[in-house]
Amino acid sequence: MSPPQQPSSTNPNSLKIRLTHRFLHNLNNLNKKRSNLDNTQIHQRYNRVKLAAYASMAHVVGSRRAWSRAILWKIRNRKVSTRHKRVDHKPTNHHHARSIKRRTTNHSNPKREYVDPNGNSGQEVKLRKLVPGVETMDACGLLDETADYIKCLATQVEVMRNLVDLFSTI
Amino acid sequence: MVNFICWLLVYQKHQRKKNILVLFVGFFSTFLIFFTFSQESQMSLQDLRNDTTSFDPTVTHDDFLNQLLSGLQPTVSWSDISAAGAGDGQNKPTLPWDVDHFDDHSAFLSSKLRQHQITAAGASNTLKSLQLPRDFASAGDTALFQNDVIDGSFFNGFAGSLTSGQIQQFRNLSAQNFGAPGATAVSQVQTASATAGGGGGGTPSQPRQRVRARRGQATDPHSIAERLRRERIAERMKALQELVPNTNKTDKASMLDDIIDYVKFLQLQVKVLSMSRLRGAAGATVAAKGGDGGGPASSLNNDTTTVTENQVVKLMEEDMGSAMQYLQGKGLCLMPISLATTISTARCHPSGSRINHPFGGGPCSPNMSVLTVQSANGVCVKDSP
Numbered sequence: 001m002s003p004p005q006q007p008s009s010t011n012p013n014s015l016k017i018r019l020t021h022r023f024l025h026n027l028n029n030l031n032k033k034r035s036n037l038d039n040t041q042i043h044q045r046y047n048r049v050k051l052a053a054y055a056s057m058a059h060v061v062g063s064r065r066a067w068s069r070a071i072l073w074k075i076r077n078r079k080v081s082t083r084h085k086r087v088d089h090k091p092t093n094h095h096h097a098r099s100i101k102r103r104t105t106n107h108s109n110p111k112r113e114y115v116d117p118n119g120n121s122g123q124e125v126k127l128r129k130l131v132p133g134v135e136t137m138d139a140c141g142l143l144d145e146t147a148d149y150i151k152c153l154a155t156q157v158e159v160m161r162n163l164v165d166l167f168s169t170i
Numbered sequence: 171m172v173n174f175i176c177w178l179l180v181y182q183k184h185q186r187k188k189n190i191l192v193l194f195v196g197f198f199s200t201f202l203i204f205f206t207f208s209q210e211s212q213m214s215l216q217d218l219r220n221d222t223t224s225f226d227p228t229v230t231h232d233d234f235l236n237q238l239l240s241g242l243q244p245t246v247s248w249s250d251i252s253a254a255g256a257g258d259g260q261n262k263p264t265l266p267w268d269v270d271h272f273d274d275h276s277a278f279l280s281s282k283l284r285q286h287q288i289t290a291a292g293a294s295n296t297l298k299s300l301q302l303p304r305d306f307a308s309a310g311d312t313a314l315f316q317n318d319v320i321d322g323s324f325f326n327g328f329a330g331s332l333t334s335g336q337i338q339q340f341r342n343l344s345a346q347n348f349g350a351p352g353a354t355a356v357s358q359v360q361t362a363s364a365t366a367g368g369g370g371g372g373t374p375s376q377p378r379q380r381v382r383a384r385r386g387q388a389t390d391p392h393s394i395a396e397r398l399r400r401e402r403i404a405e406r407m408k409a410l411q412e413l414v415p416n417t418n419k420t421d422k423a424s425m426l427d428d429i430i431d432y433v434k435f436l437q438l439q440v441k442v443l444s445m446s447r448l449r450g451a452a453g454a455t456v457a458a459k460g461g462d463g464g465g466p467a468s469s470l471n472n473d474t475t476t477v478t479e480n481q482v483v484k485l486m487e488e489d490m491g492s493a494m495q496y497l498q499g500k501g502l503c504l505m506p507i508s509l510a511t512t513i514s515t516a517r518c519h520p521s522g523s524r525i526n527h528p529f530g531g532g533p534c535s536p537n538m539s540v541l542t543v544q545s546a547n548g549v550c551v552k553d554s555p
Contacts, residue, residue: 046444046445049444049445050440050441050444052444053440053443053444054440121423121426123423123426123427123430124426126430127426127429127430127433130430130433130434130437131433139403140399140402140403140406143403143406143407143410144406146410146429146433147406147409147410147413149433150410150413150414150429150432150433150436151413153433153436153437153440154413154436156440157436157439157440157443160440160443160444161439161443164443164446166510166513166514168446
């Protein structure tokens with residue numbers, strides 16, 4: 001499904017509207033695909049809803065941002081792996097970088113601020129873990145991506161909350 | 171001796187025996203004037219100036235001192251005279267001490283004077299010691315040192331000594347000069363010495379240090395690039411600060427902590443909301459219980475909502491006020507259906523088909539009935555924002 005090419009305005013209202021559209025679209029697809037309402041597979045369904053939320057977020061933003069590209073790529077991988085039961089080799093660069101960073105633990109200063117071999121502080125590393133797709137970016141780009149990610153996340157949460165309220169009380 | 175006289179005067183003044191001081195000064199000046207204008211004193215001074223023999227000045231100085239002492243000794247009775255002024259016990263204990271010091275200082279001073287007369291820029295001590303009495307001379311001991319004659323030489327010598335590194339000693343001596351009338355001159359000298367010292371101190375330091383660029387005006391390309399990078403990061407941090415709510419942190423590290431916490435919180439909210447979406451019922455509490463507890467709770471929740479709605483309907487039939495109170499207790503509020511529908515259409519386009527969608531099955535009918543009942547009244551229940 002190709003995402004609708006929206007104008008590149010990150011106006012919060014327009015973003016919200018687009019997100020809502022996309023999210024509901026994804027939810028609908030989700031319900032159509034697997035129409036299991038039984039309680040035993042709640043966790044699975046919850047995962048799918050969550051996935052749909054992130055997917056809608058990434059789709060709305062498109063490929064403009066690193067984090068959205070990373071999310072889309074992850075979803076594509078997941079779909080590929082679930083369908084064909086095969087691990088894609090493309091994300092190796094990201095995972096490799098992450099594993100390298102994990103190997104080089106700094107034992108000399110356990111209490112002091114954790115400093116990466118690249119010179120990143122512990123906080124930056126944490127941020128890189130949280131925001132998808134910013135592993136190899138510099139501090140400046142990292143902050144930029146974080147800002148966009150926060151904005152999209154906040155809008156997504158608002159949309160979901162409104163939907164929940166709407167559906168729960170009527 | 172002269173130095174000590176000055177000190178004595180200072181001491182007297184410090185003790186606030188002004189009357190005694192004035193009297194002492196007056197008497198002393200009279201004695202000294204008498205002495206200076208007499209042959210003996212002139213001879214002694216001339217001897218001091220000429221410095222014929224090493225011993226003669228001391229002898230004459232001793233004579234001079236003896237005369238001074240004789241002049242001083244009546245100070246004992248003198249204190250009786252001036253007893254009316256203030257406490258008189260001050261002078262007595264000091265006197266024998268004065269005598270000793272006079273003897274000591276006489277030779278010292280003579281040697282000093284000799285040195286001074288030999289060289290223009292004599293030892294600064296002599297200059298200082300003579301300078302101080304000169305200052306005091308302005309108070310009353312004018313004739314002691316024949317300022318007109320000696321002043322010029324003093325001044326030249328003093329100016330010469332300024333450039334030398336004897337300023338510290340002078341400062342020490344001048345520190346003793348509490349309420350000296352020549353304090354102005356001393357301060358002038360001090361400031362002059364200070365500026366000289368400062369200038370002297372400044373010039374040697376400059377060639378040692380490299381000239382350091384002022385802040386914000388570095389010309390090195392690396393530093394410029396660094397500065398640009400830092401500015402960009404600061405810009406981004408400011409933008410992030412606006413996004414993250416309720417943060418007033420000025421520190422970069424704490425700001426980053428805040429950002430990390432907020433991202434974690436938002437991700438958690440997405441998780442929670444996606445859980446609650448499955449139930450089709452409001453309540454993060456339900457979703458927070460987890461997937462396992464969500465099963466049995468889901469039906470309960472639906473029932474509770476229907477129960478709530480039934481209750482509200484019953485209350486509304488009786489009294490709107492109580493119904494409103496009931497709703498508010500639950501954290502809900504009433505709003506017109508038209509508004510709700512407007513909101514839903516504004517938010518999600520295919521609203522009409524969606525609203526009924528989650529209620530497929532059992533729970534649907536009572537809700538629908540409630541809805542119809544409520545639509546008759548023109549209101550519907552909605553969560554308070």
